[in-house]
Amino acid sequence: MTYLNNKQTKDCCGCKACYEICNHNAIVMKTDALGFAYPEIDENKCTHCNLCRSVCPFENGDNVKFDNEKSVSVVAVHKDSEVCFNSSSGGAYSCLCEVLDDGNTYFAGVTIDENFKVYHDISEDYKIFRKSKYVMSDTNGIFKKVKACLEEGKRVVFSSSPCQVAALKLFLRKDYENLITVDVVCRGAPSQKLFDECLKYTEKEENNKIIKYIFKNKKPVNGKINCRSCEILFENGKSVCRDSKSDLYLKFFNSYLCKRESCNSCNFYTPDRVGDITLMDAWHIEKIYPELNPLEGVSAIMFNSDKVKNILDEMKKEMNTYDISTQKLIELNRTLRIAGPHNTHRNLFIKNYLKGKDLRKNIESSLKKSLNYAKIMAIKKKIFHK
Numbered sequence: 001m002t003y004l005n006n007k008q009t010k011d012c013c014g015c016k017a018c019y020e021i022c023n024h025n026a027i028v029m030k031t032d033a034l035g036f037a038y039p040e041i042d043e044n045k046c047t048h049c050n051l052c053r054s055v056c057p058f059e060n061g062d063n064v065k066f067d068n069e070k071s072v073s074v075v076a077v078h079k080d081s082e083v084c085f086n087s088s089s090g091g092a093y094s095c096l097c098e099v100l101d102d103g104n105t106y107f108a109g110v111t112i113d114e115n116f117k118v119y120h121d122i123s124e125d126y127k128i129f130r131k132s133k134y135v136m137s138d139t140n141g142i143f144k145k146v147k148a149c150l151e152e153g154k155r156v157v158f159s160s161s162p163c164q165v166a167a168l169k170l171f172l173r174k175d176y177e178n179l180i181t182v183d184v185v186c187r188g189a190p191s192q193k194l195f196d197e198c199l200k201y202t203e204k205e206e207n208n209k210i211i212k213y214i215f216k217n218k219k220p221v222n223g224k225i226n227c228r229s230c231e232i233l234f235e236n237g238k239s240v241c242r243d244s245k246s247d248l249y250l251k252f253f254n255s256y257l258c259k260r261e262s263c264n265s266c267n268f269y270t271p272d273r274v275g276d277i278t279l280m281d282a283w284h285i286e287k288i289y290p291e292l293n294p295l296e297g298v299s300a301i302m303f304n305s306d307k308v309k310n311i312l313d314e315m316k317k318e319m320n321t322y323d324i325s326t327q328k329l330i331e332l333n334r335t336l337r338i339a340g341p342h343n344t345h346r347n348l349f350i351k352n353y354l355k356g357k358d359l360r361k362n363i364e365s366s367l368k369k370s371l372n373y374a375k376i377m378a379i380k381k382k383i384f385h386k
């Protein structure tokens, strides 16, 4: 299914591969009132070559996946605490880049600038891509940039959400020996516009300008690290660490109140992965290895293609690794199996947002009424005592 045929917003992840591949500039991206971009075909320029449809990850994503039965998995934490501190999980991404950084390698991934714009870029310095930004990234012409580098004979390590990795592979239309793709397990994200508005709201409440917003904060609060929190730095020097109860954006993000419509229906919540390598949080790993604490950041890694199977030995020199079967990993990490559902009050939130209701009141009143996944699980636990 592709939005280009049916105009169903659930069938477009906004990757812009169709926009980038069109040689006739027949596609424009239009942004809706929530800040999500969708392609529109200009019939006067369109030659009906169908290239745009061929690169759509919703239409053809299944064709570029690896069979998980051949994947090799491991749980890992980087030995260097500085790397762990600057990573979302256990620093697997940094370790992978360190191992591959041979002077002829470019890294493409998602970065954030001083105006909090989240976008794809390509660089010889992988460090600008560290840490998850829980916002829908603007792919920003990345597919052409990656292709140009590959054609020049440079190695490229492209890391992104699975839909964007599938989009790149479909865009390239052939396998490049010098390309390594990394999909970070993803449960969806809200738009840049909604992120910006939450930050503006926070600035107004604090009467202070935000100069930095750091996701997945690893600074200890009351002696404990909780990587689900964020750190905000203000212009007047104030710095606060907040979790999803106290930070407006994290509250909004974690409640699935308005992630992109397609993030509930994408075809990448599957054990068969699209990247040569898959990175994720090793949630629930303490059930197998009680000495590991996922709240401090522990990585789980799947090596899915033959191209990357020898990298694990190199990574083992830099990371403490723990054995796990791919089947066990799939059992532990539900995002490898099923979509994180939309909040039951998503529509109510959107209706009030479009009416211009105060953002905090809208988020909080929608959440009061809603049954999100955590609440459903808590109710089930009460009823079934398990």
Ligand SMILES: Cc1cc2nc3c(=O)[nH]c(=O)nc-3n(C[C@H](O)[C@H](O)[C@H](O)COP(=O)(O)OP(=O)(O)OC[C@H]3O[C@@H](n4cnc5c(N)ncnc54)[C@H](O)[C@@H]3O)c2cc1C
Pocket: 086, 087, 088, 089, 090, 091, 092, 093, 094, 108, 109, 110, 111, 118, 129, 130, 131, 132, 133, 134, 135, 136, 137, 159, 160, 161, 184, 185, 186, 187, 188, 189, 279, 280, 281, 282, 283, 299, 300, 333, 335
């Ligand atoms: C929107 C989003 C939702 C996620 N949801 C889950 C989940 O439900 N379960 C789970 O196990 N893991 C999830 N992750 C992955 C997890 O948070 C870590 O990114 C992953 O484990 C890698 O961590 P690391 O320590 O190895 O490296 P890090 O240094 O943290 O690596 C960050 C990597 O993420 C990429 N990245 C950052 N922001 C984005 C973005 N907005 N879009 C696409 N790619 C991005 C960068 O290019 C880089 O490769 C999610 C990530 C994102 C971005």
